[in-house]
Amino acid sequence: MRTILHADMDAFFVSVELRRHPELVGQPVVVGGTGNRGVVAAASYEARRFGVHSALPSAIARNRCPHAVFLAGDHEHYGKVSAEVRAIFDRYTPLVEPLSLDEAFLDVTGAKGLFGNGPKIAQQIRSEVADELNLGCSVGVASNKFVAKLASVEAKPRAYVDRIDPGEGVKVVAAGAEQVFLDPLPVERLWGVGPVTLEKLIRLGITSVRDLRHVDLAVLATALGSNQARHLAALAVGDDDRDVEPDREAKSIGHEETFARNAHERSEMRTHLVRLADAVASRLRKAGVGARTLTLKVRFDDGFTTVTRSTTGSEAIDSAEMIVAVLEPMMEAIDPSPGIRLVGVSGSNLGPVFHQMTLDEAVAHAPTFGATDAALDVIRDRFGADAIGPASAVRGGKVQNVRRGGQQWGPDQ
DNA sequence: TCTGGGGTCCTTGGCCCA
């Protein structure tokens, strides 16, 4: 029998900010996009009492909790702290699968002889994270990933209108007790049930995991499709045999950006395309891969409609100039006059790059670029991401590069 | 009040080919 832990940091981004701003402890604090088009990335439990939660549009959050302190967020710093948390997990098992900066699965089946049983390891991890990093962490313990993840949610602190419940910290679902734990949970807690699927399930009269477990698979398949029906039916009985995978490789690399103001001109769109292609190419090279499939994403301001255009070539590419060359004709075919609020570029079908353009080829073929991609990488490594960029991505005399930082949750104010 | 950015996975439909 396996022992799986799901460790989930409590209000991670906010908690990290509170270490830097101890004067804000006990106050409603919100980290996320500070502009009107941003969303909340994390809210302190004090802010959650007012109905502020992650993914809530910042404008609504301001309305619900006008006295909250709003911080822009610092993705780079959170990454560093996340690595410190990871180092604590690594003390117990090499089988750590990070899901995001603030949560991970740990398979501690083989660690029990050394460190004690699952619940004991969970408690130790919690106290080490608290003592060494001054951060809160909730841990679920179960015999598989799915149940462990749901258990960690049960262990979390909870904000009510009049109080904050600190939570149990560790929730253990013993082998054999899965069904008793799962049955009363609302069906939307299952992995893969979002607003659309929930609506379909409600129409079938299914609101709890218990309801789902009793429904005929054929009926479920008619409503959801056979694949999703089988998936949910398995989860409803706590069936999940996925392994903890420590070294999952990325399947796509992309960047997208919502603009503070809509773009209406092709020239503006091209500027964004060049900048995003440069950022994606840089990350591809850093990962040592190229992309065979390139996708352009455009979101209009008229009711949030989004279109994607993609193409797959025979060779994997990792140069900004080539990405622009492939995607630009697709972008030309899109009429920006209704107002474009977002442009995205991503590469998938990742693999080794066989043909690398020479320096001369790149310069000859890319008059808009003042330096080759390789040269850009060297300069950025030495002087920072903002030190250099494509000439066509320069606006107002400044290089407009894509950063995984302040704009992570929408354009700034 | 109005909806980010990083992803993964699935479905559908078209096309090509055996």
Place this chain on the structure above:
DNA sequence: TCTGTGGGCCAAGGACCC
């Protein structure tokens, strides 16, 4: 030669996750 079929690949969109 024509038609049907099924697999593989691709494009596009959608649902979902944190």
